Amino acid sequence: MKKTSALIAFTALLAACGSQADSKAPETSETAPATTSAQQTPSTEPVSAAEEEAARRGSSSQAAFPVGYRGAWDYSENGCAKDESGTRFVITANEIKGYEDTSKLVALETLEGEGDAIRVVLENQSSDGDKTIVQILRLSPVAGISLRIEQDGKTVRANRCDPV
Numbered sequence: 124m125k126k127t128s129a130l131i132a133f134t135a136l137l138a139a140c141g142s143q144a145d146s147k148a149p150e151t152s153e154t155a156p157a158t159t160s161a162q163q164t165p166s167t168e169p170v171s172a173a174e175e176e177a178a179r180r181g182s183s184s185q186a187a188f189p190v191g192y193r194g195a196w197d198y199s200e201n202g203c204a205k206d207e208s209g210t211r212f213v214i215t216a217n218e219i220k221g222y223e224d225t226s227k228l229v230a231l232e233t234l235e236g237e238g239d240a241i242r243v244v245l246e247n248q249s250s251d252g253d254k255t256i257v258q259i260l261r262l263s264p265v266a267g268i269s270l271r272i273e274q275d276g277k278t279v280r281a282n283r284c285d286p287v
Contacts, residue, residue, distance in 0.1 A: 208222075229246055
């Protein structure tokens with residue numbers, strides 16, 4: 124029960140990643156150009172400083188998840204095989220939507236020299252209250268079939284549900 128609750132909370136945190144970008148540009152589709160502009164924005168200042176502070180103040184961002192991160196994911200080993208799963212979440216261009224939570228993406232920074240790894244600042248909205256979260260996301264080197272999410276010194280793995 125604790126593991127499921129932790130996974131749901133973690134999923135909710137992920138869901139918060141994209142909603143601020145959605146609110147700024149609702150007409151923007153999930154295309155590569157949005158990703159390009161998002162990658163240019165965080166390169167000037169580290170997420171952990173200026174962008175995180177902007178997120179806490181409620182400032183908007185044009186950050187967008189890279190295409191490789193988008194899609195359906197599940198923390199459970201067999202969760203993707205089920206029609207419904209409480210541990211499934213979906214990453215869109217601007218947010219992570221979980222079973223009970225939504226996390227809007229406020230800022231994104233590509234981590235130089237670490238492959239496709241990104242650091243994100245998320246505004247998480249859940250029944251437990253709203254909070255700002257900072258996570259590092261890493262795609263597996265094998266076709267992005269798994270995703271490692273690091274937060275507060277802990278790492279959780281999710282499996283891609285969408286075909287690659």
